[in-house]
Amino acid sequence: MDTTLFKLSIRNLKTRPIRSWLTIIGVVIGVFLIISLLSLSEGIKTAVLQQLRMMGKDLVMVFPGEISDVMVAMTGDLKLSDEDIEAIKKTKGVENVVPMAWKAEVMGYKGEKKTVLIYGNPWKDALEIYKRDMGWQLFQGRWPVPGKREIIVGDVVPKDVFPGMKINTEATIAGKKFEIVGVLKSLGNKQDDSMIGMDLEVFRQITGERKGAQFVLAKTSSTYAADDVVERIKTELQETRKRRRGEDLPSFTVLSSEKITDIVGNIMGIIQVAIFALASIAIIVGGIGIMNTMYTATHERIKEIGVMKAVGAKNTTITMIFLIESGILGFVGGLGGTVLGIGLAKIMELYFQVHPIFYLKASASPWLILFGLLFSFFIGCISGFLPARSASKLNPVDALRYE
Amino acid sequence: MAMPILQLKNVWKTFSLGKVKLDVLKGVSLDIYSGDFMSIMGPSGSGKSTCMYIIGFLDVPTKGAVFLQQKNVSEFSQDKLAHIRGRKIGFVFQQFNLLPHLTALENVMLPMIFQKVVEKERETRAKQILASLDLDKRAHHKPGELSGGEQQRVAIARSLANDPDIILADEPTGNLDTTTGKAIMHILKQLHQDKKKTIIVVTHDSIIADYSKRIIRIKDGQFI
Incomplete structure (x- = not known):
């Protein structure tokens, strides 16, 4: 042209x-x-x-409350009871169950005190799932031993929360001494990277939150489709609640990782x-x-x-x-x-x-x-x-x- | 006998001004032969400009027909008219009508663009034409930097761009002083003599009309 x-x-x-x-x-x-x-x-x-997508496809998440108030469920008082957790564990197709609980506690490190969110995880079952399906990797140190007063922290904690924090040093949480045994590699978002995790048993001892969990992660067995297991968990939970408390409000949410x-x-x-x-x-x-x-x-x-x-x-x-x-x-x-x-x-x-x-x-x-x-x-x-x-x-x- | 290059046959042009109809041309007929040098002379409002626009294919008659080399132009599409206009007719206006933001050279090249002449040839040809009119030193000036006489010479150069058969000049000296006007008329005369161009001048001025070989007078839309 x-x-x-x-x-x-x-x-x-x-x-x-x-x-x-x-x-x-x-x-x-x-x-x-x-x-x-x-x-x-x-x-x-x-x-x-x-x-x-880092999450494994065979994971199912259970929250208390409706999906529409996930935020309420994450931050509020709603909990899944021990009976609920037991019901999930017994559901056909569920291989393993990881209840998770969290609470804000005062943490002290080298004279500095801050209120932080402490996560309780049953290390025995949880670590394998975290490593395989949630992309957890150690940056420094080692994994915590179940039942001991050891904590593992996210990538942001030694950078921002307690600058200069080192492994193999001690911190106090709710007045008890803990050893920092490991630092995780970044998980890709600030919330996860600010995590301070300890064993669920220890968490219950020091916080007094003896029952239930705010969140349950269920690993499905590979012979079952995750979506079928989701349906079965829902039914089980409804049954349990009807029997134990005479209520049938489905005040919980069950989602497969794919669905999320x-x-x-x-x-x-x-x-x-x-x-x-x-x-x-x-x-x-x-x-x-x-x-x-x-x-x-x-x-x-x-x-x-x-x-x-x-x-x-x-x-x-x-x-x-x-x-x-x-x-x-x-x-x-x-x-x-x-x-x-x-x-x-x-x-x-x-x-x-x-x-x-x-x-x-x-x-x-x-x-x-x-x-x-x-x-x-x-x-x-x-x-x-x-x-x-x-x-x-x-x-x-x-x-x-x-x- | 030679055939006319351009013919008007019983041409009417009617303008409607609201409900009033105004006949500007009332059945004019005219034969123009190749190599003519003619003037259409008349006072303002006589219809001479409308007549020129129809001769130059800028306007079409309301009634009657215009023939270019025996072809009835009145039936042509607008785009086809534009094409032959650019090819066969060169316009010279009283107001010069050069494009103000183009240089003299570019103004001369413009009609060639519309005939799809390639850029190199456009430039060579335009430079030649400007040189033949003593404007080579002004080639890169814009119209605003030129005198009236120079502008009109550039306009004549532009009218020659596609080497047309017919040059139509509408009061070409109307905006110039007498001496410059004479020079312009001299150029037109030269083009007629040397290049055998058919020249049609529209004017109200008998001195200008006198340069031509044939004078046609128009009054109230009719030749007299």
Whole structure:
């Protein structure tokens, strides 16, 4: 293709630099929003799903309370009773059960005191599952011995909570002495990495929380489908509660790890659609800016259009000149927006590396970049279409006479 | 006898201004032969400009027909008209009508763009034409940096870009002083003599009309 019309269009844009740049900035903002938000949300999605996929597929999670108040269940007083745990253990297809309990306690280390969340885990059964299905790995030291006053801490604890904490040293929790035997490698999110774990038996002794657990992890036997086991656990728990307490409220939630991954994936998908829809509005506003600029340009250049027609420009040629102009406005805006958007996403990535809430990677795929560029070029062309058509439809005589 | 290069046959042009219909041209007929140098002369409002627009395929008659080399142009599509306009006709306007942000050279190259002449050839040809009009030193100036006479010469250069058969000049000296006007008319005369161009000048000025071989007077939309 002859690049002459293209050069002519660039020329026209350059004669009105301020207006062209302002129009471009309008597009930049829209594309910037879309690209930065999408690449961040894509990054969050990848990070979260990656974490969830680290879990073994044969795990089933049981929480007290409805799924809709998971947060209440995690932080509140709801508990699964020992009877519940027993019922889960007896369910056909369940190979092993790990009840987990947590409580806030004061922890002292080298004269410093802090309130931290202490986790009680039955090491005997739990360690194997954690290592195999939850991705636990030792960074330093050794695994704790069941029944002993030994604790293992997450990656963040020696960095942030008690800076300088070392293994084979002592800490006090609820007034009792404990030996720090190991530090875990990062598990990929701040909450897990701040963990301070001890054996469940010891946890019960020192906290006085003698019964139940806030959370139960069940490992299913490989000969049973996890989803079937989920159903059976539900039935068992309902039966138990009916028998023991005469209530049949299903105030517990049973989910397979796959199901959780699905749910989270869906939620993230919905969030991304919402982000996209909102940011699209910004791009449409940019497009209206282009349309406005192009209408003004047609109006200003009526005489010029007349002259071009007089010296042989076809209607289609005039349309092309104007479309290329609006396309350039859109494309340059898209380019700027993409660069800035990815820039912001990368800055956020760096920020999260320094202040980890979780480990976020800004995911600017080539597709997203290509999409940003093509979409904005496309918006430019669409916005330019009506002005270009009205320019090309001008009667040459009227246009020439226009003053 | 030679066939006319361009013919108007009983051409009517009617403009509607609201409910009032205004006949600007009332059945004019005209034969233009290759190599003619003619003037269409008349006072303002006589219909001479409309007549010129129809001769230049910028406008189509309400009634009647225009023939270019025996082909009825009135039936052509807008794009086809644009194409032959760029190929066969060169326009020179009273207001020069150069594109202000293009240089003289680029203005001359513009009609060639629309005929899809390749860039190299465009430049060579445009430079030649500018040189033939003593404008080689002005090639890279924009219209705003040129005098009226120079602008009109650039406009003439542009009209020659695609080497058309016919040059249509609408009051070409109207915005120039007498001396410069004379120079412009001299150029048109040269083009007629040396390049055998068909020249049609539209004017109200009998001194300008006198340069031509044939004068057609128009009044109230009719030739007299």
